[in-house]
Amino acid sequence: MSSSAGGTDDRGRDRGKVLSTAKASQAIGKRSLLPRDWKGPSTWIAAIAFIIIVFSIINPRFASVENLRNVLEQASVPLIIVIGTTLVILMGSIDLSAQGVMGAAGMAWILLSPNSREAIDLGIWAWVIALGLGLSLGLLTGVIYAQLKVPSFVVTLGTWYVGLGLGTLLYGDGLLPSLTNQHLASWPTRLTLGLPNAFWLAVVVVVGGGLLIQYTHLGRGILAVGNNESIARSSGMPVNRIKVSAFALAGLLSGLAGILATMQIGSGSPDIGSGQLFTVIPAAVIGGTALSGGEGGVVRSTLGVFLLIILNNGLILSGVDPNYQSGVFGALLVIAIVAVAWPQRDRLKVAK
Amino acid sequence: MAIALTALTLAGYLGASARATASPAPKSDLVMVASVINTTNPYMISNIEGAEALSKKLGIPLKIVDSNGSSQTEISKIDAILASGKTVIMFVNTVASSDAPTIVNDVQTAGGYVTIWWNKPDDYEPWDIGDNFVAFQKIPGVESGRCGADAIGAALLGKGNVVILGGVQDSTTSQTRLAGFQAEMKAKYPNIKILEVRPSNWDPQLANRNAKDMIAKYGSQINAVYSADDAMQIGAMQAFEDAGLLDKVKFASDGLYPKTLADIQSGRGDHAIVGETFHRGYMASSVGLYTAYLAAEDQITPSQLPHEKRDSLFQLSCVTPDNYKQYLKYDDPNAAAQFVDSLVKDGPWNTPPMTLIGGGPEKLPSP
Numbered sequence: 172m173s174s175s176a177g178g179t180d181d182r183g184r185d186r187g188k189v190l191s192t193a194k195a196s197q198a199i200g201k202r203s204l205l206p207r208d209w210k211g212p213s214t215w216i217a218a219i220a221f222i223i224i225v226f227s228i229i230n231p232r233f234a235s236v237e238n239l240r241n242v243l244e245q246a247s248v249p250l251i252i253v254i255g256t257t258l259v260i261l262m263g264s265i266d267l268s269a270q271g272v273m274g275a276a277g278m279a280w281i282l283l284s285p286n287s288r289e290a291i292d293l294g295i296w297a298w299v300i301a302l303g304l305g306l307s308l309g310l311l312t313g314v315i316y317a318q319l320k321v322p323s324f325v326v327t328l329g330t331w332y333v334g335l336g337l338g339t340l341l342y343g344d345g346l347l348p349s350l351t352n353q354h355l356a357s358w359p360t361r362l363t364l365g366l367p368n369a370f371w372l373a374v375v376v377v378v379g380g381g382l383l384i385q386y387t388h389l390g391r392g393i394l395a396v397g398n399n400e401s402i403a404r405s406s407g408m409p410v411n412r413i414k415v416s417a418f419a420l421a422g423l424l425s426g427l428a429g430i431l432a433t434m435q436i437g438s439g440s441p442d443i444g445s446g447q448l449f450t451v452i453p454a455a456v457i458g459g460t461a462l463s464g465g466e467g468g469v470v471r472s473t474l475g476v477f478l479l480i481i482l483n484n485g486l487i488l489s490g491v492d493p494n495y496q497s498g499v500f501g502a503l504l505v506i507a508i509v510a511v512a513w514p515q516r517d518r519l520k521v522a523k
Numbered sequence: 524m525a526i527a528l529t530a531l532t533l534a535g536y537l538g539a540s541a542r543a544t545a546s547p548a549p550k551s552d553l554v555m556v557a558s559v560i561n562t563t564n565p566y567m568i569s570n571i572e573g574a575e576a577l578s579k580k581l582g583i584p585l586k587i588v589d590s591n592g593s594s595q596t597e598i599s600k601i602d603a604i605l606a607s608g609k610t611v612i613m614f615v616n617t618v619a620s621s622d623a624p625t626i627v628n629d630v631q632t633a634g635g636y637v638t639i640w641w642n643k644p645d646d647y648e649p650w651d652i653g654d655n656f657v658a659f660q661k662i663p664g665v666e667s668g669r670c671g672a673d674a675i676g677a678a679l680l681g682k683g684n685v686v687i688l689g690g691v692q693d694s695t696t697s698q699t700r701l702a703g704f705q706a707e708m709k710a711k712y713p714n715i716k717i718l719e720v721r722p723s724n725w726d727p728q729l730a731n732r733n734a735k736d737m738i739a740k741y742g743s744q745i746n747a748v749y750s751a752d753d754a755m756q757i758g759a760m761q762a763f764e765d766a767g768l769l770d771k772v773k774f775a776s777d778g779l780y781p782k783t784l785a786d787i788q789s790g791r792g793d794h795a796i797v798g799e800t801f802h803r804g805y806m807a808s809s810v811g812l813y814t815a816y817l818a819a820e821d822q823i824t825p826s827q828l829p830h831e832k833r834d835s836l837f838q839l840s841c842v843t844p845d846n847y848k849q850y851l852k853y854d855d856p857n858a859a860a861q862f863v864d865s866l867v868k869d870g871p872w873n874t875p876p877m878t879l880i881g882g883g884p885e886k887l888p889s890p
Contacts, residue, residue: 230740232739232740237738237739237742241735241736241738245732287782338563339562339563344568346565346781346782347780347781347782349757349785356765359765360765360766435728435731435761436728436758437761437764438727438757438782440563440727441563442563442728443728445726445728445729484736484739487721487736487737488736488739490719493692493720493721494692
């Protein structure tokens with residue numbers, strides 16, 4: 172009996188929380204495109220600007236238009252992935268599958284586009300099928316995670332290898348598939364309004380991701396699940412559908428990133444995503460998206476990606492010996508994070 | 524722990540006694556194993572192709588070990604096969620040099636026969652270990668680097684600037700190729716300057732990014748690019764093509780991938796590729812496995828072989844746009860089977876185009 176009374180009490184409390192969550196969601200909805208915590212990102216922008224100035228003094232070529240375009244093009248693939256990763260992390264889950272999904276989608280795309288192995292060109296359908304493959308892998312992850320309640324860490328580790336396996340099967344033991352259409356291979360680098368196409372594609376994804384989080388039910392649902400899943404559930408949110416959608420979007424974006432990366436080198440490989448995980452997860456976390464969910468956003472993750480890409484590019488242009496580069500990279504990263512987090516240290520949760 | 528140790532010791536004794544009785548293992552008790560670093564790199568796929576061709580020729584079943592780029596995976600999968608109790612004939616393209624002693628030790632304990640390719644510690648020699656470590660074999664990296672330097676030196680008429688894309692930084696294969704390139708440049712083309720050496724982990728994607736960074740850094744100062752293998756060259760060429768520089772820059776590398784052959788044939792850029800080296804993965808794996816097979820069948824006694832047949836360097840061919848045609852036949856669909864036919868006829872040290880040229884360990888030229 173008492174337990175049922177307790178349950179009623181809990182529900183009452185939960186309802187109170189639900190109301191406040193709903194209010195918060197509405198508040199988020201009403202805000203401008205600027206993220207909730209604009210102050211944090213502004214210190215990030217200052218830090219990145221500072222790094223840019225230092226590198227420009229060391230090597231003036233760093234600030235050249237050519238290098239700016241180079242950095243923007245290099246940032247495009249991780250930017251596209253990080254948006255999907257951020258959606259998932261905002262729910263308090265993690266997505267490790269990006270590299271495998273990239274391999275599968277990239278291989279599917281190149282084998283259906285004009286390539287040196289098969290006399291086939293499905294044009295737009297190559298995109299549809301490859302993106303569909305990414306989406307399906309994401310959906311599969313989402314369904315297993317949400318319905319079967321398997322931790323996302325484990326499911327996505329599995330999907331990573333499923334994707335890699337699909338890519339390897341598609342690769343087979345034939346010739347290395349290369350794009351025979353140079354126009355297609357140079358698309359990411361070609362300029363539109365002075366900036367590389369690859370970057371414009373990333374901008375579309377980043378803006379889309381930002382709008383999704385700020386203005387859609389799905390975006391608010393993702394934040395609500397990240398803040399407190401049981402409250403979100405008891406307030407009638409379709410939690411499972413939100414989870415599946417977030418993973419499906421992440422799969423779709425990894426697939427898009429796989430296609431772009433394949434275009435950039437003009438050849439297909441199941442390993443096309445190699446190393447990306449070590450850019451996007453740190454980028455999201457460094458930017459301030461909490462792994463526990465509910466906090467952060469696409470602007471922060473975007474800044475995190477830029478910080479990592481600019482640091483790497485700047486170190487190469489400054490002529491740092493490759494033997495020291497990893498060490499210097501790590502040290503600079505720690506300094507940058509401490510400098511940016513210092514003013515906010517009182518408000519930070521205990522970091523474990 | 525104690526039980527495991529006892530079991531290991533016992534297995535060691537059994538292995539040793541099996542050797543002592545020294546009758547060749549019947550074919551039905553043999554199993555062939557080819558261990559590769561991954562199954563996505565064209566070179567590794569070619570390794571598998573060679574193992575399959577030899578397995579078919581000799582009628583011995585084959586198991587492939589895909590290490591997935593991890594030493595741990597490699598060793599645990601090999602140990603699982605060794606536990607099956609068959610006499611193992613093994614080719615291992617080691618993930619890291621330091622894997623060799625562990626694998627050899629396990630194979631020795633199980634009474635199998637192994638040939639290691641490409642990577643082992645320099646002071647770890649088959650003749651110090653025993654007949655179960657049949658041989659270590661590789662293609663000399665220094666020679667490969669020299670081929671690249673000569674091709675670029677000639678193409679630039681002895682004057683200009685080069686950037687280098689290396690493999691994984693602690694890989695001896697990459698180190699020897701780069702050392703050979705740098706030594707040859709210094710000796711023969713003193714007016715060619717090496718602007719920068721940038722490790723790119725054998726990864727076309729990373730090579731592409733690094734090439735873009737170097738284009739931003741040096742612009743049109745770069746006259747040539749040397750890559751430690753074709754995978755990285757493919758990424759680098761795309762970066763130069765995107766920057767509109769492909770017809771002004773020359774490239775040399777190692778491996779003569781089919782994609783590279785196609786680029787040489789089509790004269791991509793303004794005949795951008797000037798130098799390559801030829802060797803094939805199927806040759807390495809079939810020669811390695813056949814050497815181990817001969818030991819398992821007592822047709823050779825490794826301890827009685829000269830050192831150069833146990834730590835071996837094989838012929839590498841320098842390829843240029845003028846002579847590439849003679850290598851096309853080695854990429855025919857049945858090329859691996861044909862190579863294996865000659866291998867069984869001529870033996871592991873005399874099968875052209877990959878004949879034995881000397882003994883290791885390979886010495887690095889003085890910088």
